[in-house]
Amino acid sequence: MEIFSFVDDIKRMDKRQAIYQVLNFGMIISTALMIWKGLMVVTGSESPIVVVLSGSMEPAFHRGDLLLLTNYEQEPIRAGDIVVFRIEGRDIPIVHRVLKIHEKDESYVKFLTKGDNNQVDDRGLYSPGQLWLEKKDVIGRARGFLPYIGMVTILMNDYPQLKYFILAVLGFFVLVHREN
Amino acid sequence: MSSSTNTNDISSKPIKINKWESNALKNTLNDACKKYFKETLNYTEDYSVMNRRLCIALIACLFSLYALVYDWFNPFPKSRSVLIVCTVSYFIIIGILTFYMQFIESGRFFTGKLIDKTGIDPAQKCKIISKLKKYDDIYNLTLEYHDGKNTSTSSVEVLKKSVGNYFDENGVLCYDKYINDLKKIYDHARSNARKVK
Numbered sequence: 001m002e003i004f005s006f007v008d009d010i011k012r013m014d015k016r017q018a019i020y021q022v023l024n025f026g027m028i029i030s031t032a033l034m035i036w037k038g039l040m041v042v043t044g045s046e047s048p049i050v051v052v053l054s055g056s057m058e059p060a061f062h063r064g065d066l067l068l069l070t071n072y073e074q075e076p077i078r079a080g081d082i083v084v085f086r087i088e089g090r091d092i093p094i095v096h097r098v099l100k101i102h103e104k105d106e107s108y109v110k111f112l113t114k115g116d117n118n119q120v121d122d123r124g125l126y127s128p129g130q131l132w133l134e135k136k137d138v139i140g141r142a143r144g145f146l147p148y149i150g151m152v153t154i155l156m157n158d159y160p161q162l163k164y165f166i167l168a169v170l171g172f173f174v175l176v177h178r179e180n
Numbered sequence: 181m182s183s184s185t186n187t188n189d190i191s192s193k194p195i196k197i198n199k200w201e202s203n204a205l206k207n208t209l210n211d212a213c214k215k216y217f218k219e220t221l222n223y224t225e226d227y228s229v230m231n232r233r234l235c236i237a238l239i240a241c242l243f244s245l246y247a248l249v250y251d252w253f254n255p256f257p258k259s260r261s262v263l264i265v266c267t268v269s270y271f272i273i274i275g276i277l278t279f280y281m282q283f284i285e286s287g288r289f290f291t292g293k294l295i296d297k298t299g300i301d302p303a304q305k306c307k308i309i310s311k312l313k314k315y316d317d318i319y320n321l322t323l324e325y326h327d328g329k330n331t332s333t334s335s336v337e338v339l340k341k342s343v344g345n346y347f348d349e350n351g352v353l354c355y356d357k358y359i360n361d362l363k364k365i366y367d368h369a370r371s372n373a374r375k376v377k
Contacts, residue, residue, distance in 0.1 A: 012211060046255065
């Protein structure tokens with residue numbers, strides 16, 4: 001039973017070695033987490049990387065594309081920008097283009113959006129009674145994109161057992177593999 | 181050819197590993213060496229090097245945990261400054277850890293003290309470093325022996341042999357063969373340290 005040789009490996013690890021394995025696992029997760037938080041700070045957006053979930057922006061973006069967002073205060077939103085926003089009360093972010101804006105002074109902006117591939121503007125999607133979006137609804141503006149990569153996220157969200165299974169297997173290998 | 185075993189515990193079963201995996205080879209030889217020094221020669225292991233490594237890793241993980249928790253309770257724009265501090269410190273600490281493991285620890289896997297039972301002589305110390313390069317089969321073991329009585333005398337002995345000498349066809353460790361070689365260099369180091377007075 002060659003595959004179970006790792007069981008002997010675990011038994012042979014002394015206490016400090018085992019603690020180091022756990023910390024090593026923690027450090028791998030922490031590195032990923034810190035990179036994500038770092039990106040959040042650098043781009044100014046609460047979710048700097050999003051996956052396009054629908055085909056409403058074809059032919060520019062397709063379902064499964066990855067978008068990099070920035071949300072700098074100094075750059076005003078203009079008609080034609082592609083923004084990612086969240087409607088109050090719903091968690092799923094939407095990626096559409098800005099159609100019209102109304103701006104008062106420098107501080108107050110309200111705007112209307114529409115998906116390139118949709119027939120009508122987004123007023124049907126907004127909360128009942130809401131006719132315009134404001135700066136606070138915006139997560140960021142699309143600045144870069146990577147095609148197809150987001151399909152992995154979509155798959156893992158549609159089949160959550162797959163996600164837990166992969167994470168469990170990866171975590172297990174990190175904890176058991178000993179490398180001084 | 182399998183090693184002879186003492187009867188009692190699980191650690192004395194003949195150790196079998198994947199002979200092509202160089203990390204497993206190095207770890208097995210290191211563990212066997214530690215076992216010899218602790219059980220046969222009665223050295224007590226000094227855990228300070230390992231403890232320092234564990235502390236640095238723990239501090240890094242704590243920073244990242246704090247950032248996670250703070251951001252959970254104070255969503256993004258409010259937590260910006262805390263996140264910046266935590267992220268930067270985290271990466272600095274990881275840098276320190278890498279530096280520590282690469283240069284200060286550098287392959288040292290055993291630091292031990294042999295305390296004289298009669299209490300008259302101060303303790304003798306041993307530092308053992310091992311290196312096994314990635315696709316190489318030569319195992320380098322460096323033993324640094326400090327005689328307690330005269331702290332300026334220390335002798336260094338090196339064991340450089342192919343791992344093929346210590347593992348058989350199936351990847352089983354030939355404990356006795358390895359221990360014989362270890363014993364030779366240890367005795368050599370002790371007698372050298374005594375000579376240089």
